[in-house]
Amino acid sequence: MKTGTTTTRVLGIFALMITAWVVVSAFFLTPADVVQGDSVRIMYAHVPTAWIAYLAFVTTAVASGLSLARKHRTLGFDRVAGASAEVGVLFMAMTLITGSLWGRLTWGTFWQWDPRLTTTLFLFVTYVGYLAIRRVDVDPVRRARRSSVIALLAVLEIPLVHFSVVLWRSLHQEASVLNTDGDVRLDDLMLFTLFSGVVAFTLIFVWLVVHRQRLAAMSDVERLVGLDVAITARRAESTVGGGGR
C-alpha cells in the first residue's frame, strides 16, 4: 500500500543484516590497530559513508544528465537525482563527522586540511546549495530543468576543487602524517568488515533513494491529480455571455 514492495523489503532486510554483522565485527571481532589502537573501529563507519557520498554525487549527476537528455519528459530521473542528493548530503555529513572524530583521536585535531576531507566538505556545501535550488521551484518540470543544470555544473566543479585542493596542500610539504585509511595495516578480517560495510551502506543508499523517489513521485502526482480536479472546477467557472467573475 505504501512505497514498499517485496524487492525493497528484501533489500532492507539484507541491509540490516549486513550492517549488524559489520557493527559486531567492528566492535568485537576485529583487532585494534597496532598504531592507532581502537580508534580504527571508526574507519568501518567513516570509509563506507565517504564511499556513499561520492556514489550519491555520481548518481545525481548521471540521473540529471539523463533527465536533461530526455528533455524532462519523464520526471523519474529528476526525482532520482533529487532523492540521491538528499541521501548523499546526509552521508556527506556523516563522513565529515566521523572523519573529524577519528581525526581527533589520531591527529589530536578535529579538522585536518586533508585533500579528501576538504573536497568532501565542498561537495557537501555544493549539494546543500543544490537542495536549496530544488526547494524554490514549484512546477516539477521547471524544477527538473534548473536543478539538472546545477547538478551538471557540480560535475565540472568538484574535480576542479579536488585538483586545486591537492595542489594547495602539496605546497605545505608536511604530508598528513596519518591519512585516515592509507597506512593502517588491514588483515583480511578487517578488510572483509570494511568491504561488507561498503556493501551494507550501498544497500541502505539504494533503499533510501527508492523510497524517497517514490515519495517524491507521489507528491508530484498529488499536484497533478489536484490539477485535473482544478481544471474541471475551472471549466465550471466558465459562464458564457460575458458574465465572468
Next chain:
Amino acid sequence: MKDLGFILASWIITLGSIGVLAIMTLRRARELSSRIPDEHKPWV
C-alpha cells in the same frame, strides 16, 4: 576499550541518522500514499 566514547558516538550518529531519515521517509510515504489512488503508483 580505549576511546570507546568517540567510537560509539560516531557509530550512533551514523546509524542513528540513517534510521531517522528512513523512518521519516516511510511515515511521510504512508500518509501520502493513503491519499493517492493506486493507479498512480507504478510500483504497486
Next chain:
Amino acid sequence: MALGGFPALAGVDLVVRCGELVALRGANGTGKSTLLRLCAGLAPLTRGSAHVLGFDVARQRDVVRAMVGLLGHDNGLYADLTARENVEFVAQLVGAGTNDVESALDRLGIDSRVAAARAGALSAGQRRRTALAALVVRRARLWLLDEPHAGLDGQARAELDGILRDATRSGATVVYTTHESEVSGARIPRTITLSGGIVARDVDSADPS
C-alpha cells in the same frame, strides 16, 4: 500552468491567421496573459499543443521566441537608460539603423524631450509608447500585447489602434488583450472572449457567425 500550479488555461483551441488583428477579451484572471506568454514561448506547456508561425511552441521555443514581440504589463525597459537609448539598444541587437529608431520614435509621438528623459522617470503612457517603439524597430512577425490600452486616454487609444492596424498592414499579426467589457470606437475585425480558461465566444465581426 500559472504560478503555484493553478491551471490558467484549460484547453483553449484557437486559430489566428497571418495578418489578422485580434482582440482577446475576458475578465481579469481568465488566463489571457498566460495564453500570450505561452504563444511567445515564455510559459511552459503542460498539456495539448501550440503552433506559432508554423513552429511547435513546446519543442522550438527559442525559434518562436526570436520571431515574436511580446509586450507584457512590464515594458521591459531599463529605467536608468533614456527612452531613446532603450530603443537604440534594441535596434543594435536586431541590426536596425538609427533612422529606424528616429522614425519609430516619431511614429509613437515621442518628442525629443521625452526621448532624452530616463525611462524610469516617464509616465506609464510614455513608457508604453517607448516599448511600442522598440517593438516597431524590432519588426516582429507576431505582436502579442497584454492590455496595451491600459492607462491611455481616448486620443492615445485611437492612435494605438492606428499603430496596431499599420502593423497588420505591413504583414505582422497582432493579438492584444483588453479587459474592458465593450471594445470602444474603431471596429475590431475579430474579438475572442476567454472565460474559465477556455474560448467562450469568437465573434469575427467581418462575418459575425
Next chain:
Amino acid sequence: MNAILAIARKDLRIEWRTRTLLARVVPFALLVLVLFAVALDSEPLLLRAAAGLVWLAMLFAAMLLVQRSFDVETADHALDSLLSFVSSPSKVFFGKALSMFVQLFALAVVLLGAAVVLYGARVDGDGVVLLVTVLITATIGLSVVGTLYGVVVANMSGRDSLLPLLALPVLAPLLIGAARATEAALGSDTIDLANGWAWVALLVTYAVVFGSAGAVAFAPLAQSDS
C-alpha cells in the same frame, strides 16, 4: 559580436549612470580590507595574508555586482525580451560577463593599490608580469562564474542569500589559485614565481571550463517561466 558588445555597453552605461560600482561596491570592498586589518591585528600576518584577503574582498564584492547586474534585467522583465532579440542566449551570457569583467578588473586594481597602502605589500620587477596575468585570468573566471550563477537565481525570491551559497563553493578553486599566484607575485618565501605560473595555468583552465559551461547552460537557466 556586436550583440555582445551592445549588451556590455548597455550594462556599463547603466553602471555609469547609477554609479553602483563607484559609490557602493568599491567603498564596501575597501571597508572589508580595513576590517580584515582590524580583526587580524598583526602587521606581519596581514602582510603574509595580503593576497588572500584581497581576493576574499573581491569575491564578496563580486556577489554584490552580480546581484545588481541581474536586478537591472529582472526589474521590468527586460531579460525575457532581451533573450528574444539576440540570435542565441549565449550572447547575453558573454555580454553580461564582459561588463562584469570590466567592473571587476577596475575593482581589482583599486584593491591591490589598497593592499599596497594598508598591508604594506610590495611588487618588484619580475612579479608585475605575473600579477597582471593573474588579475586578468582570475577576474575572467570570477565574472564568468558570477554571471552564470547570477542568472540561476535571477528570478528567485530570497536570491541574495542563495547566490553566495551557490557561487562561493564553485569559486573556491579560483580563490585558492588567485591567492597563491598573487602571493607569489608579491614575493613570498612559501611560494616562488614558478609555482605562481602553475596556479595561473589552473586559473586559465578554470575560466575556459566555466566560460564554455556558462555559454551552454545559460539558455536553459535563463528561461524564466515565472
